Amino acid sequence: MNNHWSDQILNSFQTLSKLDNNYKYIISKYGLPNCRKEENNFKSLMKIIIGQQISRKAADSIFERLLKNKISTHIKFLKYDDLFLKNFGLSFRKIQYLKNLAKKIDQNEINLIEFENSSSEFVYNSLIKIKGIGKWTINNYQLFVLEDCDAWPGGDLAIQEAIKKLNKLDRRPTENDVNILAKKWMPFRGSAALLLWHYYSKQ
16 A cells, blocks of 8 residues: 555646645544555455445454455455455355456456556446446546556445535435535545545544
8 A cells, every 4th residue: 555645646636635624624623634555456456346345344344354365366365265255254246346447457357557657537437337346336446556647436325415514404415416516626535535534534
């Protein structure tokens, strides 16, 4: 994991603090979020897929068990049968999702390194075709691996809760609500998400 956000991300934090008082408040009270940038490889996407719809603590536990057994590449993942992989805490469904991804990489149907110089639309359209990879996974990959400042995971519950608390709303906003709100933060919606997660983690 890299220890420093890119200059682009760091500059966008400052821009957001001038654009919206909520971000100015978050930065002044809690500082900047720790860098969570990941390397661009199967391991990083595996970590994100494992984290789908479960707590970060549970996801980290499964991920660490796989790493301890040196299962961190698409080649290694394809080497083992489903029953063996289930012993690490993975559901059969997620095993299939990860094998779908691993096969696409193994057969050169997707090239993760190519994504580093591709448009957001190209990355999204390439990954969304893989069963088990949806908007949330792609947004997280774009944000934490490619450092796309505008990747916006509006369906994330923590982001919705953070917006509710910051704006003193009576109910948690829907994905559509936060997507509309986030338009004013373009092209820095991804950086806004990082600050909102940072705020949520401090509550």
